Amino acid sequence: GAGVSQSPSNKVTEKGKDVELRCDPISGHTALYWYRQSLGQGLEFLIYFQGNSAPDKSGLPSDRFSAERTGGSVSTLTIQRTQQEDSAVYLCASSLSGGNGNTIYFGEGSWLTVV
Amino acid sequence: GESVGLHLPTLSVQEGDNSIINCAYSNSASDYFIWYKQESGKGPQFIIDIRSNMDKRQGQRVTVLLNKTVKHLSLQIAATQPGDSAVYFCAENTDSSYKLIFGSGTRLLVRP
Secondary structure, eight states: OOSOEEEOSEEEEOTTOOEEEEEEOOTTOOEEEEEEEOTTOOEEEEEEEETTEEEEOTTOOSTTEEEEEOTTSOEEEEEOSOOGGGOEEEEEEEESSSSTTOOOEEOOOEEEEEO | OOOEEOSOSEEEEETTSOEEEEEEEOOTTEEEEEEEEEOTTSOOEEEEEEETTOSEEEOSSEEEEEETTTTEEEEEESSOOGGGOEEEEEEEEETTOOOOEEOOOEEEEEEO
């Protein structure tokens, strides 16, 4: 597609339920990133993929968070047993490669509300 | 730790005036800097970037200035328009990193 596509755009879930957020990066981009943005805050790095591998998972807040990427394209971020503090916008981004200086393009985000 | 911060959380300007948004960074090893614009309910949109071997770069109505001596970055928007109203983030990374470090953002309000 023309840009990074994320789904769902909005998700309301009950505390304790699992959620899956999907990201379709820009075609041909080998690097994919997940960031989280809490209300009125800056962006917090979660995880980075180069191809299907995730060399850096250091930003995942807890073991309830996991992500995978298949076929060097689509990625899924899974949050298990959601908590209210997980409420945030989850932003996916991609770049041509993971090296410094490659422009990183963001999707519109998945707005997650845990009630 | 490494951080990127902004001096002014909110900037209000008159339509037609020039805007200057400032950003300080603390990692002297950072060599690539980017400005993003985020409108309400949308994802960050790339505006302009600059490498550390430059001190100025111009785009369409925007200019980014980099002062490595004082570790300061600024975004200048010429003839500010209502459509420029948004939150602006600066971000940095280093040659050995793929990870962008974002500041907390500055909200730009354009008065008609």
